[in-house]
Structure formats: structure tokens, C-alpha cells
Amino acid sequence: MNIIDGGITASSGFSAAGIFCGIKKRKKDLALVVSDRPCTAAGAFTTNVVKAAPVVWDQAIIATEPTVQAIVINSGNANACTAAQGDEDCKSMARLSGEALGLKAEQVLVCSTGVIGVPLPMERIEEGVAAIAKVLASDRQAASDAAEAICTTDTFTKEVAVSLTIDGVTVHIGGMAKGSGMIHPNMATMLSFITTDATIEKDVLQSLLGSSIVDSYNMISVDGDTSTNDTVLVLANGASGCAPLSASHPDWQRFADAFTYVHTALAKLIVRDGEGAGKFLEVIVEGAEDTATARTLARSIISSNLVKTAFFGSDANWGRILCAMGYSGASFNPLAVDLFFISEKGRVQVVENGVPLPFDERLARAILMEREVVTRAILKDGDGEATAWGCDLSYEYVRINGEYRS
Amino acid sequence: MNIIDGGITASSGFSAAGIFCGIKKRKKDLALVVSDRPCTAAGAFTTNVVKAAPVVWDQAIIATEPTVQAIVINSGNANACTAAQGDEDCKSMARLSGEALGLKAEQVLVCSTGVIGVPLPMERIEEGVAAIAKVLASDRQAASDAAEAICTTDTFTKEVAVSLTIDGVTVHIGGMAKGSGMIHPNMATMLSFITTDATIEKDVLQSLLGSSIVDSYNMISVDGDTSTNDTVLVLANGASGCAPLSASHPDWQRFADAFTYVHTALAKLIVRDGEGAGKFLEVIVEGAEDTATARTLARSIISSNLVKTAFFGSDANWGRILCAMGYSGASFNPLAVDLFFISEKGRVQVVENGVPLPFDERLARAILMEREVVTRAILKDGDGEATAWGCDLSYEYVRINGEYRS
Numbered sequence: 076m077n078i079i080d081g082g083i084t085a086s087s088g089f090s091a092a093g094i095f096c097g098i099k100k101r102k103k104d105l106a107l108v109v110s111d112r113p114c115t116a117a118g119a120f121t122t123n124v125v126k127a128a129p130v131v132w133d134q135a136i137i138a139t140e141p142t143v144q145a146i147v148i149n150s151g152n153a154n155a156c157t158a159a160q161g162d163e164d165c166k167s168m169a170r171l172s173g174e175a176l177g178l179k180a181e182q183v184l185v186c187s188t189g190v191i192g193v194p195l196p197m198e199r200i201e202e203g204v205a206a207i208a209k210v211l212a213s214d215r216q217a218a219s220d221a222a223e224a225i226c227t228t229d230t231f232t233k234e235v236a237v238s239l240t241i242d243g244v245t246v247h248i249g250g251m252a253k254g255s256g257m258i259h260p261n262m263a264t265m266l267s268f269i270t271t272d273a274t275i276e277k278d279v280l281q282s283l284l285g286s287s288i289v290d291s292y293n294m295i296s297v298d299g300d301t302s303t304n305d306t307v308l309v310l311a312n313g314a315s316g317c318a319p320l321s322a323s324h325p326d327w328q329r330f331a332d333a334f335t336y337v338h339t340a341l342a343k344l345i346v347r348d349g350e351g352a353g354k355f356l357e358v359i360v361e362g363a364e365d366t367a368t369a370r371t372l373a374r375s376i377i378s379s380n381l382v383k384t385a386f387f388g389s390d391a392n393w394g395r396i397l398c399a400m401g402y403s404g405a406s407f408n409p410l411a412v413d414l415f416f417i418s419e420k421g422r423v424q425v426v427e428n429g430v431p432l433p434f435d436e437r438l439a440r441a442i443l444m445e446r447e448v449v450t451r452a453i454l455k456d457g458d459g460e461a462t463a464w465g466c467d468l469s470y471e472y473v474r475i476n477g478e479y480r481s
Numbered sequence: 482m483n484i485i486d487g488g489i490t491a492s493s494g495f496s497a498a499g500i501f502c503g504i505k506k507r508k509k510d511l512a513l514v515v516s517d518r519p520c521t522a523a524g525a526f527t528t529n530v531v532k533a534a535p536v537v538w539d540q541a542i543i544a545t546e547p548t549v550q551a552i553v554i555n556s557g558n559a560n561a562c563t564a565a566q567g568d569e570d571c572k573s574m575a576r577l578s579g580e581a582l583g584l585k586a587e588q589v590l591v592c593s594t595g596v597i598g599v600p601l602p603m604e605r606i607e608e609g610v611a612a613i614a615k616v617l618a619s620d621r622q623a624a625s626d627a628a629e630a631i632c633t634t635d636t637f638t639k640e641v642a643v644s645l646t647i648d649g650v651t652v653h654i655g656g657m658a659k660g661s662g663m664i665h666p667n668m669a670t671m672l673s674f675i676t677t678d679a680t681i682e683k684d685v686l687q688s689l690l691g692s693s694i695v696d697s698y699n700m701i702s703v704d705g706d707t708s709t710n711d712t713v714l715v716l717a718n719g720a721s722g723c724a725p726l727s728a729s730h731p732d733w734q735r736f737a738d739a740f741t742y743v744h745t746a747l748a749k750l751i752v753r754d755g756e757g758a759g760k761f762l763e764v765i766v767e768g769a770e771d772t773a774t775a776r777t778l779a780r781s782i783i784s785s786n787l788v789k790t791a792f793f794g795s796d797a798n799w800g801r802i803l804c805a806m807g808y809s810g811a812s813f814n815p816l817a818v819d820l821f822f823i824s825e826k827g828r829v830q831v832v833e834n835g836v837p838l839p840f841d842e843r844l845a846r847a848i849l850m851e852r853e854v855v856t857r858a859i860l861k862d863g864d865g866e867a868t869a870w871g872c873d874l875s876y877e878y879v880r881i882n883g884e885y886r887s
Binding site: 384 | 528529530531532564598709786793799803804807808812813815835874875876878879880
């Protein structure tokens with residue numbers, strides 16, 4: 076697998092665009108991703124009971140349509156908590172995009188992110204969709220424009236692309252994502268889009284996506300709030316000409332690893348751009364009873380406000396880590412936990428078999444002052460292993476999220 | 482039921498004291514609560530897998546001893562993550578207190594709160610226990626001293642007392658609690674102690690405590706972290722001379738209500754003193770499928786960082802509230818939710834049947850600027866009702882918890 080410069084258009088046969096259509100005040104707010112041929116598609120969606128209109132639309136399309144060919148995304152308005160009008164507007168977005176592209180509405184997936192509880196400005200979207208369909212391109216810039224247009228208060232665009240050789244042909248996987256951003260009256264939303272020119276059946280793609288999100292998006296936490304709009308969409312158009320991929324293909328594992336790599340890389344970029352984040356935190360749990368237990372423990376640590384504020388303060392506050400493991404609901408032997416902090420400045424062990432070790436506070440502080448810090452918890456309960464990623468909880472997080480919407 | 486001025490010594494036959502013994506730098510750090518006769522006892526403890534030594538001790542005592550007669554509490558050191566030495570030290574604390582009071586070690590419950598992972602300074606505790614046993618008193622001041630000695634960075638002491646007439650005699654219930662405070666290297670801990678001079682069998686008392694905590698301590702959230710030391714202890718000594726209370730007693734419900742009132746009042750005081758809290762938030766959920774659903778929804782709202790920062794910013798950010806309900810795991814109809822913000826400045830409805838209402842932003846802001854704000858979510862799914870209490874998430878929370886331990 077090669078990591079290549081590129082984004083959503085890295086896969087053959089895909090074009091994209093990102094423009095300003097007037098939903099936001101100034102910044103790009105409309106993106107379009109189109110394949111030159113029908114694609115199998117897979118999706119993963121928010122588990123929130125309150126689902127935005129486009130989430131409902133996409134779930135239905137993925138469930139019923141054998142193929143799709145485009146995704147239209149707007150930022151600046153989440154089309155959430157907008158009741159029947161929201162469903163109508165979402166459907167119109169798909170229909171208008173389809174008309175501009177010569178596709179049925181049911182071949183267009185829709186995503187929205189931004190303000191909730193406010194109807195979409197359909198006139199602007201109508202004009203925007205007509206305009207954006209005319210500027211589709213498959214070059215690097217087009218991918219960047221689309222990646223920019225899906226952002227809310229993200230401070231940088233998030234793109235990843237890889238290539239690998241399968242059946243003697245080059246297969247690509249490209250992706251873009253947006254993280255938690257706040258918009259009047261706001262809510263954090265995660266959107267991630269992946270294209271590939273691999274040939275892969277719909278059910279296989281959906282199953283692969285299901286297993287890929289478990290160790291990528293599901294292992295990151297910015298603030299523990301699950302949005303109404305969270306969506307991951309994958310389109311596979313087969314343009315590479317490789318043989319259909321599935322578990323019986325000899326290169327399946329290589330493809331699956333590359334696919335998961337792209338999701339994990341995007342997930343980590345989202346956390347790096349977490350609201351107010353000053354530090355990128357990685358939590359590795361090893362030796363747990365099983366993988367599920369390791370995931371639960373790692374997620375509980377990375378989600379704890381007390382752990383996050385301790386990292387903000389560069390405080391080797393290991394007690395909070397043991398505490399967060401303890402209330403995670405996972406079973407483990409607290410008297411068999413070893414705990415380490417690791418960064419470019421070195422490595423310090425603070426707990427051995429659940430008992431505090433005397434340690435060099437100055438070294439620990441130097442390690443924790445770095446912008447990337449790894450916490451490693453080694454248990455002796457089994458072979459379960461998992462990694463979670465998160466960020467510190469800072470004044471800036473409170474400022475961004477506490478500011479009056481004006 | 483009358484609310485009376487008093488604390489842990491409001492119940493007949495109980496004495497208390499609070500002194501400085503040298504665990505902290507200056508402030509009172511050792512408290513003792515003693516009954517002049519054996520008491521039935523009940524306890525509720527942290528669900529954290531990582532349990533401090535005194536939690537393990539108290540659970541064993543409550544499970545096996547028919548009666549107890551005293552509680553010794555130190556602040557400044559949590560005796561958590563201290564392994565075998567911690568268990569030994571805890572037992573010594575009980576034994577030393579017993580010796581000073583003429584009781585067996587098994588008649589003494591123990592609580593600790595403060596720094597974790599550091600052995601107790603047993604020499605100071607030995608001297609302290611000998612000294613405190615000599616200054617026990619049953620007056621108001623003694624109760625206050627004890628309430629002060631259990632505090633960590635609480636900014637005020639938390640005491641509640643009530644009286645009611647049962648069988649023609651006056652029965653008292655008195656209590657003291659401490660909330661989330663941070664101590665080098667720190668962790669939030671909740672401790673709550675209740676005495677009553679009612680006559681009540683051990684099993685009945687334990688069962689009553691179990692039902693009382695569900696709607697009191699279990700409905701508050703400061704930061705979602707469950708400590709290694711959280712403990713609620715109740716002692717009942719029968720000194721009032723009332724007939725044994727149980728569900729078959731005609732005044733049972735009145736007693737149970739008073740008992741729950743004391744727990745709820747202490748729980749609310751803990752939240753009012755939440756770290757960095759500027760606002761006291763009450764969340765009422767009505768019309769849920771059942772009580773459990775209402776509790777889950779109310780707790781999810783009060784625990785959301787995004788909701789808490791919105792209240793910090795006095796922002797009528799109702800979308801975050803619907804979102805937190807949505808990811809709570811509880812089932813409800815989002816298109817049947819009405820949402821109100823209420824304070825001394827008035828009342829504003831922001832959502833009707835899941836759809837945003839236009840509302841007066843200036844009034845909403847004035848309502849949310851108050852130090853006490855009620856959020857009321859009315860569902861149409863059933864009769865389930867619950868109330869949760871919490872506080873906003875402020876810069877001050879981040880400062881307190883992010884500061885380097887020096």
C-alpha cells in the first residue's frame with residue numbers, strides 16, 4: 076500500500092467540486108462527488124434517535140438501491156429537527172442534483188452539516204446544484220475544493236488517499252472527512268466520504284465498512300456527544316478493472332487493511348482538529364480479556380473529562396486513568412495494571428500491577444508537555460488489544476462551545 | 482416534616498467531631514461520628530471496579546455485622562490504589578478508632594477522600610484518632626466541624642436535617658456530604674453520611690437507601706467521572722423510641738419521603754458546589770414511556786458537555802438537548818417533544834412536537850443568564866417522570882482540573 080497525495084478524486088472515474096452557494100456567509104458550502112458509472116455503496120450512520128433528514132434518506136437509499144452514483148453535501152445547515160419540511164427539502168436536493176447530472180434522485184446520496192432546526196435555503200441550493208454540476212473535475216484541486224466545502228469550523232481540511240496493486244492493476248482508495256465544528260445554533264457532526272475504484276459487491280462493501288468503523292471512528296472521542304448527522308459513505312465504482320474483491324480473493328486482506336487505514340487516518344485527523352484541542356492523545360490498552368474489553372477500556376479513558384483536563388495541564392495524573400478504566404463497565408483485574416506515558420521526550424512507568432511507582436515528576440511533565448502523548452495500559456487478563464484517540468479538554472473547548480450564538 | 486437547622490448530630494444519641502490532624506497542610510482533615518448505642522447500618526458504594534480500601538472494608542462490615550456504632554473519615558488522602566498496605570491502614574484506622582471509643586474494629590466504618598496512590602500517614606492518623614475521640618460532642622458546632630473535616634476543595638459545607646413525628650415521638654434525620662473536590666494528584670469523590678434516631682431494621686434500612694439513591698445521588702452529574710471512593714452511609718440508632726419502621730407502619734411513607742428528601746437535598750448541594758460551577762441546572766423530563774426512560778433522558782441531558790457549555794454561555798441551544806436525548810439509549814418519539822427553559826426571569830418554549838418554535842432570543846438569554854435554570858422536556862409517550870441536577874461546564878472547571886499538581 077502506498078500513501079499518495081490526493082483525496083476523494085484519487086480513485087479513477089470520480090470527479091468532485093466544492094463551491095460557495097450562499098448557505099454560509101462567505102465560505103464554500105456545497106460539495107458534489109460523482110462517479111462516471113454506477114457504484115455499489117455502503118453507509119454507517121449516527122445511532123442518535125434524533126436523525127437528520129439526510130440520514131433517513133441515505134439509510135433508505137443504501138437499503139433499497141443496488142447502485143448509486145453521486146453524493147451531494149452542504150455545510151452551514153444540518154437539516155436536522157426540521158420535521159416534514161426537512162424530508163421534503165432533502166428529497167429535493169437529491170432530485171435537483173440528479174437532474175443536473177442526468178441521474179434519478181435515488182442515485183444521489185445527501186449529507187448536511189451545520190445549524191440545526193432551520194429550514195434549508197432551497198433557492199440557494201437549487202442555484203448551487205446547477206452551478207456545481209458544471210465545474211466537476213477529477214484533479215487534485217477539485218478534491219480539495221470538495222473537502223473544504225464540507226467543513227464547518229474545522230481548522231483544516233481532512234483528505235487521505237492510498238493506492239495498491241491488485242490483479243496487476245492499480246486500485247485507489249480516497250477519502251475526505253469533516254470533524255466536530257460548531258455552527259449557529261450548532262452541534263458537532265462527523266462526516267466521512269470514501270471512494271474506491273475497486274470492484275466490490277454491495278454486501279461485501281457494507282460488511283467491510285462495518286468492521287472498519289469499529290477500530291477507527293468508533294475509537295475517537297472529542298466530547299462524547301453523538302451528533303444527529305454523523306455519516307460515513309463509501310462508493311465503489313470498479314473503474315480500476317480489478318476482479319471483484321471478497322474474502323476469497325487472495326489480496327482481500329491487503330485491500331481490507333488499506334481500506335481501514337484510510338478510515339483510521341481520517342478519524343485521527345478529526346481528533347487532531349477537535350474543538351480547542353491542543354494535544355493529540357493515543358491510548359493503547361493491551362492484555363485485556365478480549366478485544367471488546369480493550370476497546371471499552373481505551374474509550375473510557377479517552378472520553379473522561381478528568382483525564383482530558385489532566386492532559387491539558389500536562390499532569391501525570393494516572394489515578395484518573397485507573398478510575399476511568401474502573402467505571403467503564405469492562406471487567407479487568409485492577410491489581411495487574413501497568414501504566415506508561417510515552418512521547419518524543421521519553422517514557423515513564425507510573426503504575427506497576429495496580430500500585431503506584433515512584434517516578435521522575437520532571438521527566439513525566441516533559442513527556443506530557445509534548446503535543447502528542449501516548450498512554451499505554453498493560454493488563455494481564457488476556458490478548459485483547461485496542462487503541463483509541465482523543466484530545467485534551469481545554470479552555471478553548473469551553474470558549475468555542477460556550478459562546479453565545481451571535 | 483420540618484426542615485431544621487442541624488447536621489449529622491441532629492439525631493438523638495449521635496455525637497461528632499472534626500479536627501486537623503496533619504494529613505492536609507492546614508485545614509480540618511479528620512471527622513468522627515459516633516452513636517451512644519449500636520446502630521443498624523446501610524451503605525451504597527461506588528460501582529467503580531477500582532475501589533479504595535475503605536470501600537472494600539465498609540462493604541464487608543455492612544454485609545456481615547448486624548450493627549455498627551461509629552464512622553471515622555479522613556480527607557486529604559483517599560487511600561485508593563494503595564494495594565495491600567491500603568487495606569492494612571484502613572483496618573488500623575478502624576481498630577484505633579475502636580480502641581479510643583471502646584468498640585471493636587468491626588463496629589467502625591471508614592471513609593477516605595483526597596490524594597490517591599499515596600499511603601495514609603498512619604502516625605498522624607493514630608494521634609488524630611486519639612485526640613478526636615476526646616472532643617466528641619452532640620451540639621451544632623460539632624456537626625459543622627465534622628462537615629468541614631470531610632471536605633476537600635468543596636467551597637462550602639453541606640448539611641441537612643429534618644424532624645417528623647412518628648408514634649407521638651420526634652424522629653430526626655441528619656446528614657452531611659462532600660462533593661467533588663480535587664486533591665494532589667486527585668479525583669472527585671462524593672461522600673454522604675446520614676444519621677437517624679428512628680428505629681429501623683437493617684434490611685429495611687438498606688432497601689430504603691437503595692430506592693432513595695436512585696432519584697438523588699444517581700440523578701446528579703458534575704463531570705461524569707465515577708470515583709473510586711464514592712460512599713453513602715446511614716446509621717439508625719433507634720434513640721427516638723419510635724416503633725420499628727417498615728412498609729407496614731402507617732407513617733412509613735412519610736419517613737421514607739423525609740429520608741429521600743435529606744439525600745436529595747445533599748445531592749443538590751453537591752452539584753451547587755460542583756467544580757467551577759457557575760449555574761445550578763435542573764432538568765425535568767415528563768411524559769416518558771416509564772420512569773427509567775425519564776431518568777436516562779434527564780441524566781443524558783445533564784451530563785452532556787455540549788449542553789453544559791451552552792448553559793455556561795447562556796445560550797438557548799436547544800438542539801444540543803434534543804441531541805443528548807437522542808444518543809441516551811432511551812426510546813422516545815422525537816417528534817412529540819416540547820422543550821422549555823425556565824428561571825426567575827420567566828419561561829420560554831423553544832420546541833413544540835420536535836419542531837423549533839420562533840422565540841424571543843432576548844428573553845431566552847435573560848432566562849439563561851440566571852444562576853438557576855430549569856429545562857423542562859415534555860414527551861407524550863407515557864407517565865414517566867424524572868429530575869436530574871447538574872452544573873455548567875466552565876473555564877474554571879478546566880482550570881481546577883488541568884492545573885499541574887504543585
